Amino acid sequence: MKTKAADFRYIIRMIGTDIDGLKKLPIGLLKIKGINNRLADAIVKVAGFDLGMSVGNLTDAEIKKLEDVIKEPSKFGVPVWLLNRRKDLETGKDLHLTGPDLTLSTRAGIKLMVESRSWKGVRHSLGLKVRGQKTRTTGRKGRVVGVRRKRAR
DSSP, rough: HHHHHHHHOSEETTTEEEEEEEHHHHHTTTTTOOHHHHHHHHHHHHHHOOOTTTGHHHHOHHHHHHHHHSSSSSGOOOGGGOOSTTTTTTTTOOOOOOOOHHHHHHHHHHHHHHHTTTTHHHHHHHOOOOOOOOOOOOOOOTTTOOOOOOOOO
């Protein structure tokens, strides 16, 4: 099925995530939080690897090169519109966050919205939909879902 050479590794540790060595390189990168399909393809192409290559065939130097590209993709020529933290509030730079850094920054952003009492912050604090979706019939988790009828007199 897959190549099983003497140096083949079945599990690769990359940016705090265990990746299955049998998977193709772009598919394996999807396991890292903060990387989607388009970004995974762009990272593999910019780093100079074949899209059909298995993750388990990577050497330590190649893994290090991939990690460098993932940490600072714009430095290696990945388009800015693929990044997930453009014009960061604190630094003003275009960043791409992965793993726990992404989780922490998302929580900090929501906390800032809640504290400033912006519309999105109020919706977050009430547990309602934030992005303008309808709420009449959907998003009823945790509440009584039923129909009240007028009492017959």
